[in-house]
Amino acid sequence: MGNMELSPEQREELLETLKARFEKNMHRHEGVEWADVQAKLEANPEKLWSLNEMEATEGEPDVVRHDQETGEYIFYDCSAESPKGRRSVCYDREALEARKKHKPENSAMDMAAAMGIELLTEEQYRELQELEHVDKKTSSWVQTPENIRKLGGAIFCDRRYDTVFVYHNGADSYYGARGFRGSLRV
Incomplete structure (x- = not known):
């Protein structure tokens, strides 16, 4: 580190x-x-x-x-959109290593660990959305339940139509408009 x-x-x-x-x-x-x-x-x-x-x-x-x-x-x-310096990443190391072509540079879980922070949970993401309406144009990976991850998936959230949505995607997917938000306890 x-x-x-x-x-x-x-x-x-x-x-x-x-x-x-x-x-x-x-x-x-x-x-x-x-x-x-x-x-x-x-x-x-x-x-x-x-x-x-x-x-x-x-x-x-x-x-x-x-x-x-x-x-x-x-x-x-609390940035309005998913943090710019953390986009275009897949969910975790396993997903990164599973990609055969066009691998992203990093994964959300690896970046968070290197930064000493944790990805928000879905509950924390919803809590943030009550304070600030964020991710109106982007989306953010959130901590994925183990049963979903074991099947190759991961979840992410965003706000559209004045509603917070939770979606799924292959954990190895990555997009220029998807990053992750973190939490830190001090």
Whole structure:
């Protein structure tokens, strides 16, 4: 994975970006104070690195919830469309290796693991859609139940006709308009 630490300049720039997004979108995290989020981030530099990876691939991560039981803040990719830097990927390594021709460069599950994040579940995706109407032109892979994956499929979601749709596709498929959204607990 390489160096998972940000320079002081990178940390400062990322925290400024996250704070500005946080303050601009208070509807995503009512009752959460930025100072508390920042303190948690500064105590977990590896999480800052993951957020920087989310930001670098145009995911626009933001706090969407505070888990009262664990004290963790939960970040999701909140970009209007599936993050540009994470599109044209199949679902997972098995699907990537199964492709004989025209292999994509990567898979959603491998990219997420390398970034230190998890793909949103269908439930999390629907939760995000209640906060923001996203993926009106793109779609996003979501965590696929094992029984579907064993049969060669994977699921993805999008918003069309003011409705969230869940679809299926071969896990080895990939499209320029399909990426994935991630979550990170800090």
